[in-house]
Amino acid sequence: MIDFTKKKFGVISLGCDKNRVDSEKLLSIIKERGCELTDDISVARILVVNTCAFLNSARSEAIETILDCAAQKNANLEKLVVTGCLPQKFISELYEQLPEVDVFLGTKDYDSFFDSLEAAYRGEQVNAVGAGCGQVKTDRVVTTPSHYAYLKIADGCNNKCTYCLIPKIRGKYESYSVESLVEEAEKLGEISELILVAQDVTRYGTDLYGRKELKNLLKQLSALDNIGSIRLLYCYPDMIDDEIIEEIRDNSKILKYLDIPLQHSENRILRLMNRKGTREDYISLIEKLRKNIPGIALRSTFIAGFPCETEYEFQGLCDFLSIVSLDNCGFFGYSKEPDTAAAKLKGQIPSGVKKGRVSELYKIQSRISAEKLAKFKGKILRVLCDGIDYDRNCFVGRAYFQAPEIDGKVYFNAHSAKQGEYYDVLIENYDSYDLYGRCGDYEL
Numbered sequence: 001m002i003d004f005t006k007k008k009f010g011v012i013s014l015g016c017d018k019n020r021v022d023s024e025k026l027l028s029i030i031k032e033r034g035c036e037l038t039d040d041i042s043v044a045r046i047l048v049v050n051t052c053a054f055l056n057s058a059r060s061e062a063i064e065t066i067l068d069c070a071a072q073k074n075a076n077l078e079k080l081v082v083t084g085c086l087p088q089k090f091i092s093e094l095y096e097q098l099p100e101v102d103v104f105l106g107t108k109d110y111d112s113f114f115d116s117l118e119a120a121y122r123g124e125q126v127n128a129v130g131a132g133c134g135q136v137k138t139d140r141v142v143t144t145p146s147h148y149a150y151l152k153i154a155d156g157c158n159n160k161c162t163y164c165l166i167p168k169i170r171g172k173y174e175s176y177s178v179e180s181l182v183e184e185a186e187k188l189g190e191i192s193e194l195i196l197v198a199q200d201v202t203r204y205g206t207d208l209y210g211r212k213e214l215k216n217l218l219k220q221l222s223a224l225d226n227i228g229s230i231r232l233l234y235c236y237p238d239m240i241d242d243e244i245i246e247e248i249r250d251n252s253k254i255l256k257y258l259d260i261p262l263q264h265s266e267n268r269i270l271r272l273m274n275r276k277g278t279r280e281d282y283i284s285l286i287e288k289l290r291k292n293i294p295g296i297a298l299r300s301t302f303i304a305g306f307p308c309e310t311e312y313e314f315q316g317l318c319d320f321l322s323i324v325s326l327d328n329c330g331f332f333g334y335s336k337e338p339d340t341a342a343a344k345l346k347g348q349i350p351s352g353v354k355k356g357r358v359s360e361l362y363k364i365q366s367r368i369s370a371e372k373l374a375k376f377k378g379k380i381l382r383v384l385c386d387g388i389d390y391d392r393n394c395f396v397g398r399a400y401f402q403a404p405e406i407d408g409k410v411y412f413n414a415h416s417a418k419q420g421e422y423y424d425v426l427i428e429n430y431d432s433y434d435l436y437g438r439c440g441d442y443e444l
Contacts, residue, residue: 001118002117002118002121004033004034004035004046004114004117005033005034005035005036007035007036007045007046007078008035008036008037008038008043008044008045008046009030009035009036009037009038009044009045009046009047009048010037010038010039010040010041010043010044010046010047010048011023011026011027011030011037011047011048011049011050012041012047012048012049012050012065012069013050013143014049014050014051014052014058014061014062014065014084015050015051015052015054015058015084015085016052016054016197017150017152017195017197017233017405018150018152018155018197018198018199019050019052019084019085020143020144020150021140021150021151021152021197022050022084022107022110022152023048023050023143024140024141024142024143025110025137025139025140026048026050026083026110026113027140027141027143028137028139028140028141029110029111029113029114029137030113031141032139033114037141041069041072042072042075042076043076044072044076044077045076045077045078045079046077046078046079046080046081046117047069047072047077047079047080047081048081048082048083049062049065049066049069049080049081049082049083049084050083050084051065051066051082051083051084051085051086051087052084052085052086053084053085053086053088053089053090053165053169054085054164054165054166054169055335055337056335056336056337057335059086059090062086063086066080066082066098066100066101067100070098070100070101073100079102079103079117079120079121080100080101080102080103081101081102081103081104081105081113081116081117082094082098082101082103082104082105083104083105083106083107083109083110084105084106084107085107085169085170087104087105087106087129088106088107088129088169088170089165089168089169091104091106091127091129095125095127099125101125102117102120102125102126103116103117103119103120103125103126103128104126104127104128104129105128105129105131105132106128106129106130106132107155107169107170108132108133108134108155109128109129109130109131109132109134110132110137111132111133111134111135112128112131112132115128116128116131136176136177136180138180138183138184138187139184139187140184140187140188142188144404145386145387145419145420146189146419146420147190147191147192147193147384147386147419147420148191148192148193148194148195148384148404148420149188149191149193149194149195150194150195150196150197151181151184151185151188151194151195151196151197151221152176152197152198153175153176153181153196153197153198153201153204153217154173154174154175154176154198154199154200154201154203154204155170155171155173155174155176155198155199156170156171156172156173156174156199157170157172157173157199157200158172158173158200158203158207159199159200159236159274159276160274161263161273161274161275162272162273162274162340162341162342162345163273163303163306163334163335163337163340163342164337164340165337165338165339165340166199168339170199172207173199173200173203173206173207174207174208175203175204175205175206175207175208175209175213176208177208178205178213178216178217178220181217181221182220182221182224185221185224185226185227186224186226188226189226190226190228190420191226191227191228192228192229192384192420192421192422193228193229193230193231193255193384194221194227194228194229194230194231195230195231195233195403195404196221196230196231196232196233197233197234198234199234200234200235200236200239201214201232201233201234201235202214202235202236202239202240202244203236203239204217205217212239212241212243212244214244214247215243215244215247218230218247218251218254219247219251222251222253222254227253228253229253229254229255230251230253230254230255231254231255231257231403232248232254232255232257232258232259233259233403234259234261235258235259235260236260236261236276237260237262237276237277237281237282237285238276238277238281240258240260240285240289245288245289245292245293246292248293248296249292249293255400256293256294256295256296256297256400257296257297257298257299257400257401257403258289258296258297258298258299259299259300259403260285260298260299260300261300261301262282262300262301262302263275263301263302263303264302264303264306264317265279265282265302265316265317265320265321266279266309266313266316266317266320267279268313269306269309269313272306272307272308272342272345273303273306273342274341279316279320282320282324283320283323283324286298286324286326297327297328297400297401298324298326298327299326299327299328299329299330299403299406299407300326300329300330301329301330301331301332302317302329302330302331302332302361303331303332303333303334304317304331304332304333304334304354304357304358304361305333305334305349305353305354305357305358306334306342306349307334307342307345307346307347307348307349308345308346308347308349309334309349314357317361318360318361318364321361321364321365321368322364322368325368325372326365326368327369327372327401327407328365328369328401328402328406328407328408329361329365330406331358331361331362331365332358333351333354333355333357333358334349334354336348366432366433367432369408369432369433370430370431370432373408373430373431373432373433373434373435374430376427376430376435377427377428377429377430378426378427378428379426379427380424380425380426380427381399381410381424381425381427381435381437382399382400382422382423382424382425383397383398383399383410383412383422383423383424383425384397384398384399384420384421384422385397385417385418385419385420385421385422385423386398386404386409386419387419389411392411394411394412394413395411395412395413395414395417395439396409396410396411396412397409397410397412397417397423397425398410399435408433408434408435409434409435410425410427410434410435410436410437411434411435411436411437412425412436412437412438412439413437413438413439414438414439414440415439415440417439423439423440424439424440425437425438425439426438426439
């Protein structure tokens with residue numbers, strides 16, 4: 001038996017916030033074993049890379065990171081573990097092509113972590129993808145700033161979008177029980193902002209309980225004294241019903257903010273994507289949300305250059321952005337992914353055209369965002385302090401319409417401010433992404 005308590009462990013987490021939660025649960029498993037964790041990978045004896053495989057760019061980043069880490073074996077590093085989406089989907093290619101890796105684990109194999117390491121120290125290259133039982137763990141070592149955290153409420157996806165690999169990597173939609181999620185949220189400690197994530201947050205409960213249970217989950221999480229507010233990401237448009245709208249409106253702990261991945265606006269492209277809903281449905285939903293939840297902030301993502309997207313359809317998407325005037329958007333050029341239906345479509349768009357269309361979409365949204373932010377000039381906003389921006393020599397935080405890492409920020413001056421606390425900030429300036437102001441009687 002190897003005494004792992006005498007070895008330092010490092011974990012590199014790539015990809016989305018859902019991957020981050022998985023990494024935090026693995027860190028908890030390592031910590032519970034009595035092992036030492038380190039942020040300095042140069043001193044780690046055992047290094048774990050939790051990978052993303054959603055897009056080709058993510059896979060390339062993962063391989064580069066793995067090879068960079070493998071180079072550390074000439075120094076302190078003894079064993080390299082690769083886990084997550086990349087081995088889950090592509091283990092048959094990786095196992096022989098990456099002899100530098102000592103252990104491969106999939107997305108639900110963390111309970112095999114130490115047994116696999118034992119085998120690696122006996123000289124084996126271990127393929128343990130699929131060896132775990134996928135038990136849900138509620139303990140975590142949180143890696144976000146202490147005042148906010150993500151809560152992954154489900155894994156997998158049932159939305160068979162023709163461009164997406166997630167169902168073939170993560171499997172079918174699998175909700176975690178309300179009881180386990182409440183327990184996990186309680187263990188996070190004092191949290192100013194709890195951010196609910198899944199591939200499809202609004203579908204929560206349909207597999208486990210036979211009905212949508214997001215409202216019930218929100219009520220139980222809201223009842224926790226340690227949770228200050230709740231933010232919802234990744235809400236599919238066809239699953240947003242009156243019940244959820246009313247809960248967001250009436251529950252004071254739920255931030256008036258929704259991330260709704262629309263992906264396109266034109267009906268023919270939406271059908272080719274196998275997306276439910278139409279341009280008309282989307283416009284109607286946005287109008288309904290704004291009517292029923294005053295001041296709600298709406299964010300979305302869109303794909304440009306989907307196979308056989310015509311110039312006319314692209315212009316339709318541009319017009320749609322101007323019509324619905326969303327608060328924040330992310331835009332991506334279509335990525336041709338192996339083993340997806342869209343990859344087989346004729347009419348693949350040249351990369352230069354895709355880049356040009358993405359750039360045009362960002363220009364449109366930049367104008368829209370600037371117009372929206374301009375309305376806050378001279379007004380006071382409630383801002384959650386995220387800490388200090390030393391480059392700008394000021395504090396930095398977020399208003400309710402700004403999710404961490406994906407939306408803009410509020411930069412403000414104050415005599416003092418504490419991370420995780422809320423402050424009333426007088427907005428004095430803006431650009432197309434961020435706001436700038438001061439707190440209290442602070443003078444420049």
